[in-house]
Amino acid sequence: MPNPLNILRIDSSARRDGSVSRSLADLYIDSVAETRPVRVQTRDVSHALPVIQQDWIGATFTPEPNRTADHRAALARSDQLVEELEGSELIVISTPIYNFGIPASLKLWVDQVARAGRTFHYTENGPEGLLSGKRAVILVASGGTQVGSDIDFATPYLRHFLGFLGITDVQIIAADQLMANGPDKVEQTKQQIRTLAA
Numbered sequence: 001m002p003n004p005l006n007i008l009r010i011d012s013s014a015r016r017d018g019s020v021s022r023s024l025a026d027l028y029i030d031s032v033a034e035t036r037p038v039r040v041q042t043r044d045v046s047h048a049l050p051v052i053q054q055d056w057i058g059a060t061f062t063p064e065p066n067r068t069a070d071h072r073a074a075l076a077r078s079d080q081l082v083e084e085l086e087g088s089e090l091i092v093i094s095t096p097i098y099n100f101g102i103p104a105s106l107k108l109w110v111d112q113v114a115r116a117g118r119t120f121h122y123t124e125n126g127p128e129g130l131l132s133g134k135r136a137v138i139l140v141a142s143g144g145t146q147v148g149s150d151i152d153f154a155t156p157y158l159r160h161f162l163g164f165l166g167i168t169d170v171q172i173i174a175a176d177q178l179m180a181n182g183p184d185k186v187e188q189t190k191q192q193i194r195t196l197a198a
Contacts, residue, residue, distance in 0.1 A: 004039040005032065008088035011044045012095045012106040013141075020141035020175055020186060025094035027190055028139060028173070031197030032090075041084055049108040050077060060115055078112045085113055090135050091167065093158065097142035097176075101153045110161055119165050129166025136162050139193075140174040147174035171196075 007029060013019040032038055050056070056078070059071035067075075085091070095102055113119055120129050138158055145152050159170050173196070175189040 002036055004037040006087060006089045007032070007038050007040045008084050008091045009040055009042045010091065010093045010106070010109065011042065012046055012093070012103045012109075014046055014103065014105075015096075016046075019094075019096075020178065021094040021096050021139055023186075024139040024141065024173065024175060024189060024193060025092055028092060028137060028193050028197060031194055035197065041088065043081070043084060043109070045105045045109045046103070048105060049081075049112055051108065052111045078115065081109065081112050082115055082118055085119065085131060085165075088134060090137065091162075092137050092139065094139045095141075095154065095158070097140060097145045097147075097152065097154045100145055100151050102157060114161075114165070127164065129164055132166035132168070134167045135169040136167050136171070138170065138172045140172060140176065141178060142174070142176040143179045144177060147172065147176040 009025060009029060011019075011022055011025065013021050016022070029038065029040060055070070055074045059067060059074040060078070062071055093106075095106055098104075116122065119131055120127050122128075138155060140147055140155060142152075142154075145154075147155055155172050155174070159172070162168075162170050173189060173193060175186050178185055
């Protein structure tokens with residue numbers, strides 16, 4: 001039997017019941033699990049993560065050997081989130097589009113895992129991601145925004161950010177413009193997920 005695929009699932013919708021993006025992630029992971037064993041670590045970022053503050057910035061730019069107990073405390077949650085990323089092979093992000101972009105809660109996760117010297121580093125040719133060799137799937141739901149359009153600032157941002165960390169194999173699956181298309185669009189997207197996962 002093959003080794004389990006290590007999946008990091010990140011949910012960001014403020015809605016728990018009736019969330020389309022969460023239901024898409026459920027289906028995607030269940031569909032993958034039909035083809036091979038999986039091990040899933042779930043991180044629900046709708047529980048507010050800390051905002052980046054001065055003590056965090058000071059700690060992250062202090063070399064590891066010089067960090068104090070206060071530095072380590074400031075970075076404890078960030079370290080945990082980074083370790084979840086480092087230990088994953090597939091990152092599954094479920095997100096709605098709020099006001100043309102990602103939820104603020106997901107941006108807080110982005111800020112916590114963007115760690116110079118840990119998830120990326122600077123070179124003479126510019127920044128280089130340190131998390132290469134991983135895949136990501138972004139499952140998106142929107143009420144009115146068409147994914148891939150000029151007013152979609154969510155999916156290009158997430159694709160760019162993941163690439164910044166070295167994760168360039170990124171797939172976007174969208175149930176978008178649900179205010180107009182409703183259940184038909186959701187079912188169409190679910191069928192796409194079943195096909196891709198198979």
